[in-house]
Amino acid sequence: MEKLLEINGLAKSFQNNCVLDHISFYVGKGEILCLLGPNGAGKSTTINILLGLLRRDDGTILYNGKKIDRSLRAYKQKLGVVPQDLALYEELSAEQNARFFTSLYGLRGERLDEAVEEALTFAGLADRRNDKVKTFSGGMKRRLNIACAIAHHPELVVMDEPTVGIDPQSRNHILTSIKKLQQNGMTVLYTTHYMEEVEEISSRIIIIDHGKIIAEGTKEKLKEDIQSEKRYHIDLEEGSYVPAEVFYVVEGVKEVKSQNGHIDIVSVRGVENLDRIISLISDSGAHIRNISSEEASLETVFLKLTGRKLRD
Amino acid sequence: MYRFWQIFKMDLMNNFKNPILINYNTVFAIAMILIMGYLSSGNYTNEIDSYNYYAVAFLVFGMLEGAMTATNCFMERDIKKPNLRILYSPCGKFPVYFSKIAASFVFDYVLHAALCLVFVLMGINLGGWNVGWILLMMIPVEFASAALGVFFCCIFHCEETASSILSLFISIFAFLGGAFFSLDGMGAALAFASRFSPVKWLIDAFFAVIYDGNLTVVAPVILVAAGFGVLLTLGCAKTFRTEDYL
Numbered sequence: 094m095e096k097l098l099e100i101n102g103l104a105k106s107f108q109n110n111c112v113l114d115h116i117s118f119y120v121g122k123g124e125i126l127c128l129l130g131p132n133g134a135g136k137s138t139t140i141n142i143l144l145g146l147l148r149r150d151d152g153t154i155l156y157n158g159k160k161i162d163r164s165l166r167a168y169k170q171k172l173g174v175v176p177q178d179l180a181l182y183e184e185l186s187a188e189q190n191a192r193f194f195t196s197l198y199g200l201r202g203e204r205l206d207e208a209v210e211e212a213l214t215f216a217g218l219a220d221r222r223n224d225k226v227k228t229f230s231g232g233m234k235r236r237l238n239i240a241c242a243i244a245h246h247p248e249l250v251v252m253d254e255p256t257v258g259i260d261p262q263s264r265n266h267i268l269t270s271i272k273k274l275q276q277n278g279m280t281v282l283y284t285t286h287y288m289e290e291v292e293e294i295s296s297r298i299i300i301i302d303h304g305k306i307i308a309e310g311t312k313e314k315l316k317e318d319i320q321s322e323k324r325y326h327i328d329l330e331e332g333s334y335v336p337a338e339v340f341y342v343v344e345g346v347k348e349v350k351s352q353n354g355h356i357d358i359v360s361v362r363g364v365e366n367l368d369r370i371i372s373l374i375s376d377s378g379a380h381i382r383n384i385s386s387e388e389a390s391l392e393t394v395f396l397k398l399t400g401r402k403l404r405d
Numbered sequence: 406m407y408r409f410w411q412i413f414k415m416d417l418m419n420n421f422k423n424p425i426l427i428n429y430n431t432v433f434a435i436a437m438i439l440i441m442g443y444l445s446s447g448n449y450t451n452e453i454d455s456y457n458y459y460a461v462a463f464l465v466f467g468m469l470e471g472a473m474t475a476t477n478c479f480m481e482r483d484i485k486k487p488n489l490r491i492l493y494s495p496c497g498k499f500p501v502y503f504s505k506i507a508a509s510f511v512f513d514y515v516l517h518a519a520l521c522l523v524f525v526l527m528g529i530n531l532g533g534w535n536v537g538w539i540l541l542m543m544i545p546v547e548f549a550s551a552a553l554g555v556f557f558c559c560i561f562h563c564e565e566t567a568s569s570i571l572s573l574f575i576s577i578f579a580f581l582g583g584a585f586f587s588l589d590g591m592g593a594a595l596a597f598a599s600r601f602s603p604v605k606w607l608i609d610a611f612f613a614v615i616y617d618g619n620l621t622v623v624a625p626v627i628l629v630a631a632g633f634g635v636l637l638t639l640g641c642a643k644t645f646r647t648e649d650y651l
Contacts, residue, residue, distance in 0.1 A: 144493055146647045169495040180490040183483060184422050190487075196411045197494035241490070334539070 094121035095247060096158075097280050098143070103152035105138055105304075112138045114304040115151065120249065125271065125281040126297035129288075131399050134333055135304040136284050140253055143282075144174060156249075170198060173247030173279075177254040179234050180241075182224050182383045187213060187237050188222040191244055198245035212244035215273075217266060232263025239267065243274065249273060256290065288391040295352045298391075315394050320362055322347065324387040325370065327356040333379035343369045409500040416478055418507030426474055426518070430516040433525065434467050445586060449470040458527045461615065462584040465607045467483060468546050469575045473511035474570055475554025479505040479511075480564035501650075502555050502641045509551035517543060532615035534622050538623050540616060546607065547632035552637035570639060576601040 098120040105113040113135045120126045130136045141147040143154065145165050154161045161168040173188045181190050191209045200208050208335040215221045216236040226234060235255060241249060252271070271281055271294055285291060291298060291312065298315060300308040308315055329335070335356065345364030351358045356374075360366060365384075374381055418428055441463075442456035479502065490496065491501055516539055524531055531539055557567035579585060581595070582604025599605045610626050613619040 108540060139649075141651060146492060148648065148651060149619050150498075166495040166497065169493065172493065174493040176486070176493075178489075180486045181418065182487050184419070193415050194490055195494055197408055197491060199408070199495075201407065224523070345642065348539070 094124065096120070097122045097156070098282075099155040099158075100139075100143070101153045101155075101375060103142065103154070104133075104150045105142060106150055106317045108393065112304050113149075114137040116301070116304070116306050118306060118309065120280060120282050121297070123275065123278060123280055125275055125283055125294050127291045127295040127298045128282065128300040128301060129286075129298060129395060130284075134302045134399075136301060137253070139301070140251060140282075140284065141171055144172065145169060156206060157174045169249040169350075172241040173250040175239050175250065175252040175255045177257060179238050181234060181237060183227040184225060186223050186225055187218050187240075188228070190237060195244040200245055202215075208246070210392065215243070216240035216272065230260075230263075231261040231267075235259050235263060235267065236270075239270065243279070244282070247279065247304070249280045249282065252281060254285050255283075256260050256285065256287065262292075277368065278352045288395060292391050300398055307398050310396070312391055317392070322339040322359055323362050325360065325367065326355075326360040326383075326385045326387065327370075327381060328383040329354040329356070329359070329374070330380040330382050335374055335377045335379050338376065339373055340370060342389060343373065346370075408494075408496045409504060410494065412500050412504040412581070413507055416504050417511060419484060420474065420478055420508055420512040423477070425521070426477065426512070427516065429470075430467060430474070430513060431520060434463050441585070448457060455522050456527075457530050458587070460524050460527075460531075462582075462604075462608055463578075464520065464524075464543075465546075465582070465604055465611065466575070466579045466584045467475065467517055468543060468607075469550050469578065469604065471509060471517075471547055471550035472554035472557070472571050472575065474513050474564050475505055475509035475551040476558050476564050476567045476571065478509050479555050479558045480567070480650075482564070485564075492650060498645055498647060501643070502559065502645050503638065504585050506548070506555050506638060506641070507552045509554065510548045513551065514543060514547045519549065524525060530615060531620070535614050535618060536619075539611060539618060540629075542610065542614070542623055543636055544627045545627050549630045549634035549637060552634045552641065556637045556640045556644070562649040579603045581605065582608055585607070596601075 096119040100119065101117045102115045103117070104111075104115045116135075116139070128136050128139065142149045145161065145168070156168050156171065175330055182193075185193075188209060191212055192205065192340055193258075195205060195208050195212070196397050210219070212348070213222050218237055221233065224387060226237065229237065239252075239255060256267050259267075268290060270282070274281060279376075285295065288304065298309070298380060299306055300315075308318070310318070313314065331354060333354055335351060337351040337356075340346050340349045340358060343366050345357060345366045347361060348359040358370065371381065390399040421626035435620075438456060438459045441459045446455045479488075488501065492498075521536060521540065525536065554567070554571065557571055558564060561567045561570070576585060579602075582601045583599065584604050607626070610622040613622045
C-alpha cells in the first residue's frame, strides 16, 4: 500500500513522563486507519503532534515522502481535522461556520460557495444552513463539525472521536459518510473508543497503550492472532443435566462448566470436536435447546491486549 | 492576508455579538459616571464638574479594561474551541493572536468613540473641537490594552487567570490614578504612589487637552502607548505556543 503519512520513532515526554515511546506506523493512501487505545495511552498526543500543534521530542513525520517540518503550511493544507470537542461558533449559522472555516484554506468566490454547499449537503444540513448552531441537536453539531473539516477536500481527514454522545441515527449517518469519504479517495485517520465503529469502518487498526504500539493489522488478523481458543454455549431442555466431567474425554476440551441446564465449554481452536460433544449430550439422555459458539470480538481483543484494569 | 482578514472579521463579529462586552463598555460606563458624578457632586465647585471628571476618568478606566475584551476574544471557553480549528488550518500562528488584538482594539475603540459622542450630547466637556485629539490619543492606548490582554493570556495560558490578574492590576491603577475618587489631599504617600499609575498620567493628559488646550501631551501619549502596544505584540509573538492552546 502506498504510504501517505509515515511516522518513524515518534517520542514525547511531559516532565519526564514518557507518553510516546518511539512509535512508528504509517497511514496508507485511501485507507481508514483506526487508532485505538485506553485513556492516557498516547492517542491524543500522537494526533496533536501529527496536526502540528504539539512539538515532538524525537522522530520524523513524512507526508508523501517529504518531511512535514519543511513546509508545515503545505502539509496542513492537505489535512482536514474533526476534533473531539465541537469546534463551532454557536451564535453563527451552519453556513457561516462552514464558510469561515473553509475560507481558512484559501478558498474564495465561487469555489468557496460550491465547497460549502457540497459539505452541508454531505452532512445532511443543507436545509438548516441558515439556522444558528446553538439551535442544533448534538448529532447535527457533530455532522457540521465534520462538514467544516472536509469542505476544502483534504487528502487526509483526522477524526478524533467524532461520534461521542450522539444518537444512533446520527452515528449511522456519520459512519456511512466516512465510508463515502473513503470511496471519494480521501484517507481517514480515526480514533474512537467504540469497537463497533471500528468493526464497521476500519481498513486497518493500530492499538496503542502506554505510549507503544501493541498490535497492528486488519480486524480479522487481530482477532485471529488473539484467538487460541473457542467457546461453546449449550442450553439444555428443562430438567436435563450432564456432568462437566463427561466432556473432558473429548479432544481439545480445556474447561467445562455445567450448571442449571447450561453448559459452557472452552476448547482449543483448530480441533473440530463439536460433533463429539453433541453425541455425548445425546448419550446422556439430555436434549439440546440451543447451541452457539463465540468468536472473539474486537472488544475481546482490545481488553486482552490492554488489560481490564480501569484507566484514569 | 486574505486569511487574516477572514479571522479578523470573525473575531470582530464575535465581539459585537457579545452583549456582555457591549454593555460593559457602554451602559455600565455611563451608569458609573452618573452614579459617581451624582454621589460626589458636592465635592466639586458645581455639579457638572463631577460628571466631567468621571466621564474622563471612566473613559480612561474603560480603555485599560479593554484588555479584558482581548482575553475574552482570545481564550474564552466557547471561543477557544473554534479558535483551535484556526490553528489546524494553514494560517500560521500570527493571525491567531494578532487578529484578537486587532479585533479587540477596533471593538473597544468604536464603542469608546461612541461613548465620547454620547458624552458630548450629554453636555460633558471633551474640549470642544479638541475632542479630535482625544479620539486620536485613544487609538494607541486601546491598541496597547488589547495587546496587554492577549499577552497575559500567552503568559498564563488561561483566560480566567489572565483576567483576574489584569482586573486586579487595572483596579489598583485606577484607584491610584483617582478614577474612582480624587486622591488629592489624601497625603503625600498616596500622591507619590499615584505617579506609578498610567491611569493618572492619562487622566492628566486628557484634562490638559480638554481644559488647557495643551496639545504638547498628545505626541508623548501616542508614542509611549504605541511603543507599549508594539512591545506587547512582540511579546505575544515570542510567548504564544500552540500547545498552550490545547
